[in-house]
Amino acid sequence: MYMFKLIRPLLFSFKDPETAHNLALSFLKLAGLSPFASLANFLTQVDNAALRQQVFGLDFKNPVGLAGGFDKHGEVLKGLEALGFGFLETGTITKLPQPGNPRQRIFRLNEDLGIINRLGFNNAGAEVLAKRLSHLNKIKIPIGISLGKSKITGLADSAKDYLFSLQHLYPYGDYFAINVSSPNTPGLRDLQGKEYLMEIVSLLLGFSNNVDIKKPILLKIAPDLSVEAINEVLEICKNFSIDGIIATNTTLSREGLKSHTNEAGGLSGAPLRAKSTEVIRYIHKQMPALPIIGVGGIFTAADAYEKIKAGASLVQIYTGFIYEGPMIVKKINKGLVELLKRDGFKNISEAVGVDPVRSR
Numbered sequence: 001m002y003m004f005k006l007i008r009p010l011l012f013s014f015k016d017p018e019t020a021h022n023l024a025l026s027f028l029k030l031a032g033l034s035p036f037a038s039l040a041n042f043l044t045q046v047d048n049a050a051l052r053q054q055v056f057g058l059d060f061k062n063p064v065g066l067a068g069g070f071d072k073h074g075e076v077l078k079g080l081e082a083l084g085f086g087f088l089e090t091g092t093i094t095k096l097p098q099p100g101n102p103r104q105r106i107f108r109l110n111e112d113l114g115i116i117n118r119l120g121f122n123n124a125g126a127e128v129l130a131k132r133l134s135h136l137n138k139i140k141i142p143i144g145i146s147l148g149k150s151k152i153t154g155l156a157d158s159a160k161d162y163l164f165s166l167q168h169l170y171p172y173g174d175y176f177a178i179n180v181s182s183p184n185t186p187g188l189r190d191l192q193g194k195e196y197l198m199e200i201v202s203l204l205l206g207f208s209n210n211v212d213i214k215k216p217i218l219l220k221i222a223p224d225l226s227v228e229a230i231n232e233v234l235e236i237c238k239n240f241s242i243d244g245i246i247a248t249n250t251t252l253s254r255e256g257l258k259s260h261t262n263e264a265g266g267l268s269g270a271p272l273r274a275k276s277t278e279v280i281r282y283i284h285k286q287m288p289a290l291p292i293i294g295v296g297g298i299f300t301a302a303d304a305y306e307k308i309k310a311g312a313s314l315v316q317i318y319t320g321f322i323y324e325g326p327m328i329v330k331k332i333n334k335g336l337v338e339l340l341k342r343d344g345f346k347n348i349s350e351a352v353g354v355d356p357v358r359s360r
């Protein structure tokens with residue numbers, strides 16, 4: 001763990017952050033092997049009743065998850081589990097294998113504590129992920145699988161594309177996220193529109209409602225949607241009884257950045273924090289019973305608490321994990337226990353949505 005302090009300068013010295021990412025995945029593979037996993041477990045776990053809750057039918061020992069896109073291929077889930085996360089999301093995976101956009105396609109904005117990425121769903125395809133997950137040793141925390149659309153599939157055929165991935169991966173996920181919000185696949189965000197979204201949601205929920213074990217299906221949305229567009233999405237969530245929303249994906253906005261950059265792609269990290277919180281707050285106000293996973297710019301327990309008080313039951317991190325390293329999970333969980341105690345909440349579920357107005 002303290003190793004991160006030593007290897008951080010090495011990871012941040014690579015000109016292409018993707019090289020650092022691949023090296024970090026190698027470390028995590030190692031961390032997943034016992035006895036390293038037992039040691040990491042010992043150093044990172046925060047076991048506290050105030051953090052435990054049941055959300056969309058699944059048990060979470062703490063609310064801090066890893067966001068989609070970090071372990072796209074489910075290669076290091078054991079190592080990540082040992083870092084104290086409450087849940088992990090693998091993918092985004094598409095029906096067909098695809099290389100994604102040409103490199104360099106990840107850019108760190110150090111001054112802003114942000115990242116721009118235009119990976120474009122580089123992945124080995126749903127069948128390969130299914131095979132890998134079928135060999136995985138038991139993981140004790142919930143695993144979500146994020147599903148996207150293959151680049152070559154036309155928008156009109158996307159529902160079937162998502163369904164293919166869901167069917168192949170269904171035995172291996174505890175929940176599934178329909179990702180219609182990545183900015184790096186041309187047209188993907190159009191799938192948040194009423195007609196396309198209704199078709200995808202009805203097909204996928206139709207599948208999960210008609211198999212022996214119903215598993216939660218969530219929708220991950222962009223932070224750049226207008227209020228009208230969010231209302232349309234929520235209408236569909238209501239009509240089809242979707243199990244939850246993940247808010248939000250990366251933004252196309254470049255507002256307020258200190259860094260000078262013309263790179264195309266989705267922006268994540270600190271510059272996204274306030275915007276994603278406001279989306280969460282709006283959704284919770286409209287549909288208080290709909291579980292929300294809040295994601296965007298979380299670096300501290302206060303950032304996570306802000307999202308919980310705005311209406312998120314669970315949170316996810318990506319960019320904060322890159323900048324702060326593995327101890328961030330424990331830091332957030334410990335900090336949340338203190339914040340809940342300070343405010344007189346016995347359990348995190350009591351704090352969800354208590355702050356209906358804009359905070360910071």
Ligand SMILES: Cc1cc2nc3c(=O)[nH]c(=O)nc-3n(C[C@H](O)[C@H](O)[C@H](O)COP(=O)(O)O)c2cc1C
Nearest residue numbers: 067068069092117248249268269296297317318319
């Ligand atoms: C390099 C990179 C790759 C990502 N890939 C995915 C992805 O495949 N699927 C997805 O749903 N989100 C993906 N995201 C978005 C994150 O899951 C998250 O929604 C977003 O980064 C905001 O959280 P953060 O500010 O904590 O990073 C990616 C983000 C980054 C930085």
